[in-house]
Every structure is written in C-alpha cells, then in structure tokens.
Amino acid sequence: MRPTSARFLNVLVPVKRCVDYAVKIRVNPDQKGIDLNVKHSMNPFDEIAVEEAVRLREKLKDAVKSIKVLTVGPPKAAETLRTALAMGADSGIHIELPETAPAPEPLSIAKLIKASIEKQSEPVDLVIMGKQAIDDDAGQTGQMLAGLLGWSQATFASKVEVDEANKLAHVTREIDGGLEEVKCKLPLVVTTDLRLNEPRYASLPNIMKAKKKPIEKFKPSDLGVDVTPILETIKISEPQKRVGGTKVGSVDELVAKLKAAGITAV
Amino acid sequence: MAARLTRLRVIGLYKDLQRLGRDYPDPSYDYNGRMRRLFEKNRHLKTEDEINQAIRLGEFIKQETLALYTLRKYRHLKRMYSDPPTPPPQAQQHPNT
Secondary structure (H helix, E strand, O other): OOOOOOOOEEEEEEEOEEEOOOOOOOEOOOOOOEOOOOOEEEOHHHHHHHHHHHHHHHHHHHHEEEEEEEEEEOOOHHHHHHHHHHHOOOEEEEEEOOOOOOOOOHHHHHHHHHHHHHHOOOOOOEEEEEOOOOOOOOOOHHHHHHHHHOOEEEEEEEEEEEEOOOOEEEEEEEEOOEEEEEEEEOOEEEEEOOOOOOOOOOOHHHHHHHOOOOEEEEOOOOOOOOOOOOOOOOOOOOOOOOOOOOOOOOHHHHHHHHHHOOOOOO | OHHHHHHHHHHHHHHHHHHHHOOOOOOOOOHHHHHHHHHHHOOOOOOHHHHHHHHHHHHHHHHHHHHHHHHHHHHHHHHHHOOOOOOOOOOOOOOOO
C-alpha cells in the first residue's frame, strides 16, 4: 500500500499580463500613461512562479493536488491564463475587469486574491507569485497578500523546498549582501526571484491540451472587493538620456579630469 | 504507412517552428519564410535516413531558437533587475580621529 501524504497541497499561482519585456516603452503625450497598444505577455517573474509550481508537482508527485492560476485583468488576460495552463497548471481563475478600467493597484489585487482563496472549496496551502511586475515594478502584492491573510511569507526566493508531511517549507531568499534561509510554516506566500528556475516553453501539444482546461470567471463585485484606485498618477516621464562619454588622450588628461570632477586619491 | 508517420512528424515540426518564428526578435529576418523554403527544398526526399536526418536538423534549429529566446529574456531581466556589484570595502576613517 502506498502511504498517503498527511495533506494534499493546493497551490495557487497569481499571474499578471504585462507589457512584453522586449517592447520599447513610450510615454503618452499627456504624460499620465504609457502606450498600451503593444505586445503583452505574462510577467517573467510569474512565469518563474508557474514553473516552480509545476516543478514542485514533478518532485512531490501526488502530494500536489492542484495547481490553480489566477489573473486579474481585461478579457485578453485569459490568454495569459492559457499560457500558464499550457505550462502545466490544472485550472484557471479569471477575475475580469472592463477593458477601459484603470490598472488595478497592488492592494486591490491582494484583496482580490484573498477573496478568491476564501471562496475556494479547498484550503490553499501555497501561493507562489512573481516578486514584481515588469511594468509597474511595485513589488508589493505578495507582501500585502501575506499580511491580509496572516500567512507566513518568503519573498525573493531563489530556492524552495516543501516538506509537505510536516507542513513546512525551507526557502532560500536573496537579500542584500547574500542569501538567507528561512523555515516557514504552511500556508505560505512565496515571491519568486530571477534565479529560482528557468521557465519551460509551452510546446504545441500542451497548448492544445490547455484549451480544454477549465477557467472560472469572476467579477470584483462577486468577490466583494472595491478596485477603485486610491493612488493618483501625477506624471510619467522617460528617464534622462545618457550623456555621451568623452575619450581622453593620456593618463595625465584622465587624472586632470578626475580631479576636476572632485575625485581625489585614496 | 511509414510515409504517413514521417509526414505527421514533419508537419508537427513545421507547426512548432512556425509558432517559434512569430516571436523572432529581428523583424527583418524572415524566419518563417526561410524555414518554409528550407522545408520545400527537401520535399523530394525518399529514403528514411535522409528524412530522419532532415528532421534532426529541424529539431536542432528548434532547440537553438528556444535557447536564443530564453537567453535573451534572461539576460534582459538580469540587466534590469540585478543589483549592481557591491564595491570593495574601503579603508574607512574612524569618525573620532
């Protein structure tokens, strides 16, 4: 008889549809937004999160009962869910916002994720998400979610080991100046850093299979969350253009220029 | 019978490469056009060995393209999101001296 796990793990991976990393961002003439009529794709850190969830299942096998992916966004965000499903998730949750709605803020997203978790019929044990989105670089949602839920959190994870029998996880975090190892009790919110893993490419057969996987649709009002922004964007401007460097002719010239710039010998 | 199997493999490979080609970073490099011409150049192949060799080359190109995409994305993210290297510790003057 195969021994059964003490608990089955339910994993939730929130993902975000952002402007693609390769797109050159252009600020709108009104300086309140950027040109959004460009290619969008899944946030790279969220791809790493989905990959980690799938690898966790490959390692723990039946102990991972379900991997659900969740996204908040306009109808087109369903494509991002399909990509995540093609990478190996089981089902999706799409919290739909109208096409013209302003971009939701991290606090609203955290509240929506919390409400979704509470609405699930089975308790969620592990939330894995990207550390920040590449379009707004807020880096707040994971921490806010852990705070709202009262769960442990392990952010900037570069290695995650789950001990599902003891409901623990050992996470190595990337911090300024090195690595930190933390032992966390489940349920846990993990945010992924770049070096956690390399996301797989969803092959065509997996994409075909993903079309059949279920996606539940909700509206923020179904979950009882108000997504009106509380922050107002005053101005968006491009970073200053780099001033070109100059070439110096000799070492003496270099020393003279350094002195002029106020740098003295150590 | 064997012809149908290889035909399916080749068509699958073509579809995979076509999907990859859509994301090619340089828009002036006609990935899908070139790929199609390469496939058409080999349409006359008859022996199993030749066909398998051609399929292996196609798979190799697919792996190389995938590696290109992953590296490009990783390098971009590393440039944007890695912390700058910490400067070596300097001999500090004690504040009381």
